[in-house]
Amino acid sequence: MISSSSLAADLLEEIYGEGARQCPSPNEQLTLVFSKYKSFDLVELEQLLETAGWSRRPVRRVRRALDNSLLKVGLWCHHSRCPRLIGFARCTGDGILEATVWDVVIHPVYQGSGLGKQLMNYLLESLRKMGVESVTLFADPGVIEFYQRQGWELEPRGHRCAFWYAN
Amino acid sequence: MISSSSLAADLLEEIYGEGARQCPSPNEQLTLVFSKYKSFDLVELEQLLETAGWSRRPVRRVRRALDNSLLKVGLWCHHSRCPRLIGFARCTGDGILEATVWDVVIHPVYQGSGLGKQLMNYLLESLRKMGVESVTLFADPGVIEFYQRQGWELEPRGHRCAFWYAN
Numbered sequence: 001m002i003s004s005s006s007l008a009a010d011l012l013e014e015i016y017g018e019g020a021r022q023c024p025s026p027n028e029q030l031t032l033v034f035s036k037y038k039s040f041d042l043v044e045l046e047q048l049l050e051t052a053g054w055s056r057r058p059v060r061r062v063r064r065a066l067d068n069s070l071l072k073v074g075l076w077c078h079h080s081r082c083p084r085l086i087g088f089a090r091c092t093g094d095g096i097l098e099a100t101v102w103d104v105v106i107h108p109v110y111q112g113s114g115l116g117k118q119l120m121n122y123l124l125e126s127l128r129k130m131g132v133e134s135v136t137l138f139a140d141p142g143v144i145e146f147y148q149r150q151g152w153e154l155e156p157r158g159h160r161c162a163f164w165y166a167n
Numbered sequence: 168m169i170s171s172s173s174l175a176a177d178l179l180e181e182i183y184g185e186g187a188r189q190c191p192s193p194n195e196q197l198t199l200v201f202s203k204y205k206s207f208d209l210v211e212l213e214q215l216l217e218t219a220g221w222s223r224r225p226v227r228r229v230r231r232a233l234d235n236s237l238l239k240v241g242l243w244c245h246h247s248r249c250p251r252l253i254g255f256a257r258c259t260g261d262g263i264l265e266a267t268v269w270d271v272v273i274h275p276v277y278q279g280s281g282l283g284k285q286l287m288n289y290l291l292e293s294l295r296k297m298g299v300e301s302v303t304l305f306a307d308p309g310v311i312e313f314y315q316r317q318g319w320e321l322e323p324r325g326h327r328c329a330f331w332y333a334n
Contacts, residue, residue, distance in 0.1 A: 057264070065261035070235075092267065093259045094232035097224070100259065100267050100303075124331060133333050136267075136305065141325035152329040158308035161328035162319040164291065166300050 007031060007078065015083070016076065021122065023075060026113035031078035032086070034122045038074055040066065044085050052105040070095055071130075073123045075106070075115060086110050087119050091127065091135075099127050101137040117150060174198060174245065182250070183243065188289065190242060193280035198245035199253070201289045205241055207233065211252050219272040237262055238297075240290050242273070242282060253277050254286050258294065258302070266294050268304040284317060 012020050017037025025032045042059045050056055066072055075087025086107040093099030101123065106116045127135055138161055139147050148154060179187050184204025192199045209226045217223055233239055242254025253274040260266030268290065273283045294302055305328055306314050315321060 061263050065264040068237075068261040068263065092261050092265060094235040096228050096235065097232040098259055098267075098269060100265075102265060128333050131333075135331040135333075137329050138303065138326045139329050141327070144327050144329070147329045152331050154327055154329055156330050159305045159328055159330070160308070160311050160321055161326055162304050162306050162311070162314045162321055163323050163326070164302040164319050166295050166298075166302075 007033070015078075015080070019126070023115065023118055023122075026110070026115070032115070033076045033078050033083070034119070035074050035076060036071065036126060038076065038083070040072070040074060040085065040088075042066075045088060048085055048088055048107055049103060049105055051108050054103070054105070066090065068092070069102075070099055071123065071126055073119060073126070075119055087115060089119055089123050091123065093132065093135075095130055095132065097133050099132045099135045101135060104137075104143075116146065120147075120150060174200070182245075182247070186293070190282065190285055190289075193277075193282070199282070200243045200245050200250070201286070202241050202243060203238065203293060205243065205250070207239070207241060207252065207255075209233075212255060215252055215255055215274055216270060216272055218275055221270070221272070233257065235259070236269075237266055238290065238293055240286060240293070242286055254282060256286055256290050258290065260299065260302075262297055262299065264300055266297075266299045266302045268302060271304075271310075283313065287317060 007022055012022065012033065016033050016035035020033055020035040023032040023034050042062055046056055046059065046062060069090045070093045071091040073089050074085055076083040077086050087105060087110070089101060089104040091099045091101050106119065124135065137147070144154065174189055179189065179200065183200050183202035187200055187202040190199040190201050209229055213223055213226065213229060236257045237260045238258040240256050241252055243250040244253050254272060254277070256268060256271040258266045258268050273286065291302065304314070311321065
């Protein structure tokens with residue numbers, strides 16, 4: 001990780017909202033920023049999620065889901081007028097006992113440089129500040145090791161996950 | 168299941184709130200009711216959860232967690248002045264794409280009569296009415312079969328659950 005040119009703290013908050021933080025960048029040409037409050041272009045978000053293999057969902061439903069999420073984290077490639085979204089994760093939960101992580105993605109072009117790990121650290125730190133005790137997620141087979149390396153416990157005390165689909 | 172004395176629809180909603188529904192009872196002496204809106208005595212709720220082996224949690228934190236939950240379902244043993252809470256479950260979620268079920272309990276005295284299954288049916292029907300697509304939960308080893316028998320899919324497509332604890 002190379003520390004790229006740093007953004008002034010006031011500019012950072014002006015563009016990316018309270019609690020935004022610069023992310024160590026793998027490329028000194030890129031200034032990367034984590035944000036909890038910068039709003040998303042939903043088409044850009046769904047395109048990003050598609051690059052990770054998620055299937056496209058109706059924008060109207062995604063908007064409602066985001067509105068009702070406990071926390072949304074964006075990783076932005078900084079540009080003063082037009083920042084690009086290159087990473088994302090969101091949580092649902094009660095904000096105190098439980099939170100559950102969904103839709104974790106880093107754009108494939110930016111993968112392999114530890115950005116996913118930093119995104120998760122930023123997200124967990126935000127949840128910790130809220131006072132959340134326990135965070136859960138459902139990991140695809142391909143990313144189970146990614147989470148285990150970061151200290152996530154797989155199926156503690158024999159817990160298994162179960163899914164029910166409306167359709 | 169015996170159909171116990173039925174409550175008039177207006178009385179049912181007056182005491183237990185909109186969408187309340189009488190539950191087929193295993194004992195004709197007992198009138199049982201599902202409710203989404205009747206408020207909980209948090210000490211009574213925590214005592215109920217303790218009977219299922221959950222450890223006691225600070226009431227202040229439980230109150231916040233309930234306030235931020237998407238859905239809370241109570242199973243009540245009807246009494247016109249003082250209904251008793253004998254079952255409970257709650258969900259977090261975004262109300263449209265995802266919901267996650269927590270704290271499912273039936274008082275041990277009332278177990279073994281299919282009330283848990285009926286509680287889950289009432290909960291899932293409520294989520295379906297909201298338009299939620301997918302519901303998830305983390306099952307203890309002792310209840311995995313209970314959920315499988317009701318059509319829950321265990322770890323679809325190799326999903327595994329992972330937990331992270333703040334402390």
